[in-house]
Amino acid sequence: MTEDCQGNDTMSHLENSLEHHKARLRKAGYKLTNARITMLEVLQDLGGHITSADVLDAVAKVDETIGRASVFRTLDLLTQLGIIRPTYIGTSQTPTYVMLPNGHHHHVICTHCNRVIEFEDCGLGELEKKLETALGVSITGHLLEFYGLCQQCTGLSAT
Amino acid sequence: MTEDCQGNDTMSHLENSLEHHKARLRKAGYKLTNARITMLEVLQDLGGHITSADVLDAVAKVDETIGRASVFRTLDLLTQLGIIRPTYIGTSQTPTYVMLPNGHHHHVICTHCNRVIEFEDCGLGELEKKLETALGVSITGHLLEFYGLCQQCTGLSAT
DNA sequence: CCGTTAATGATACTGAGTCTCATTTATAAT
DNA sequence: ATTATAAATGAGACTCAGTATCATTAACGG
Known part of the structure; x- marks a missing residue:
């Protein structure tokens, strides 16, 4: 460090x-x-x-x-x-x-066990540009969260 | 709004x-x-x-x-x-x-005046499927937030 | 080096959200 | 309908995350 x-x-x-x-x-x-x-x-x-x-x-x-x-x-x-x-x-x-x-961060949150899984690729660059044009805003970052069940909890709730 | x-x-x-x-x-x-x-x-x-x-x-x-x-x-x-x-x-x-x-919601938040601008199109369906496969999760929804300056505040900060 | 002013630390305070528990109510079984 | 039962509730005391205040400090331009 x-x-x-x-x-x-x-x-x-x-x-x-x-x-x-x-x-x-x-x-x-x-x-x-x-x-x-x-x-x-x-x-x-x-x-x-x-x-x-x-x-x-x-x-x-x-x-x-x-x-x-x-x-x-x-x-x-x-x-x-x-x-x-x-x-x-x-x-x-x-x-x-x-x-x-x-400027950005992305993760999936399991709504059952609260596990957080980060991921990198979001492919939102295009949308960002579109929004800047359409809304007249100047975007500096974003947060993308998905909700759902992680692998473990999907299995559990299938009971 | x-x-x-x-x-x-x-x-x-x-x-x-x-x-x-x-x-x-x-x-x-x-x-x-x-x-x-x-x-x-x-x-x-x-x-x-x-x-x-x-x-x-x-x-x-x-x-x-x-x-x-x-x-x-x-x-x-x-x-x-x-x-x-x-x-x-x-x-x-x-x-x-x-x-x-x-299951989803999208908006832009102005970090200067806190105005919130909602928008509909996010085109995240594909990413969602990719993540379900790649991570083994079962996704039910998402939130997408962009940060930046709205039209008004972009103008102001140009001072 | 100094002056201005933003930023700070201490601390009292506020109120959003929680906990507990006796009571109620939704639901399924009879 | 009646009842069993476990989940859910309301009351209200309580906690502590976040704020407000204000006298003091320190960053930075001149």
């Missing part, structure tokens, strides 16, 4: 996405504060599918002094910037945040 | 989906209680994009005696059955429920 490969204008997304997100904050007029940088690092580390409690925990381990309010404020900000996205797994009252590494 | 031209062609479709949902409950082994039927009617009436508070309100107007807990229990149940789906608009702490009339 300590390999510094910044400066390469090609690839190595994982490392660079942190820098990319920082740049996004700056560009949007937000200050690059310690709390925000720590949040980005922690989120990258945890990798997504985490609750606010998870984030609160992880942030506290890195920097004891970062306040509860700032964590929630930053979660909201990063959501607005399309860096993360809250969603519901199961019927939990509290959302689960997923990363939108390249 | 938007010209939402869904279901205009079949007024009876609205009636039927209520029956359809009741049948689903029965088939899944759940009792057709007064609270649940009232909830289904209220949800159909409100048409989606509503918070639990909206539902609580509307239910109370129809039947004073239905308890708070039952409303939340039923929201969870209907989510599990794929009849509704909680999602986040803006950074609200409390979810907004959308109806999944035919």
Whole structure:
């Protein structure tokens, strides 16, 4: 995790996405504060599918002094910037945040056991362009969720 | 908002989906209680994009005696059955429920003004089948959300 | 290095959603 | 119809995720 490969204008997304997100904050007029940088690092580390409690925990381990309010404020900000996205797994009252590494995220949620299966290919690029034209919007990302039963639960309910 | 031209062609479709949902409950082994039927009617009436508070309100107007807990229990149940789906608009702490009339729902959320623009065509049928084969799952519905700026906010941020 | 102002941390607070449990009600069997 | 029974309910106390407030701090442009 300590390999510094910044400066390469090609690839190595994982490392660079942190820098990319920082740049996004700056560009949007937000200050690059310690709390925000720590949040980005922690989120990258945890990798997504985490609750606010998870984030609160992880942030506290890195920097004891970062306040509860700032964590929630930053979660909201990063959501607005399309860096993360809250969603519901199961019927939990509290959302689960997923990363939108390249602006998008896709998964299947089993409505029986709440297992989450991620997948990559969505082929939505075309639709995205169509919508931009048709609706006059400017799209930066998306979340695609399928609901249904996973392999195990399909078998069970066939009883 | 938007010209939402869904279901205009079949007024009876609205009636039927209520029956359809009741049948689903029965088939899944759940009792057709007064609270649940009232909830289904209220949800159909409100048409989606509503918070639990909206539902609580509307239910109370129809039947004073239905308890708070039952409303939340039923929201969870209907989510599990794929009849509704909680999602986040803006950074609200409390979810907004959308109806999944035919198992699916699609919208664009403006990350600046929180406007929601629904659209119908998603062309995900093929992907759905592919995933069922590839992952061994049995899919019953989906939610597709795009994030970005609406026409108005695209203009504004050009400042 | 300083001034401005966004952002912060502490903490009290709010209220959405949950839990518990005695009571009711939907449904199937008689 | 009557009854058995297990699921579902309503009441209301309770929890804790998320918010509001505000005095203090620190990012960043000049």
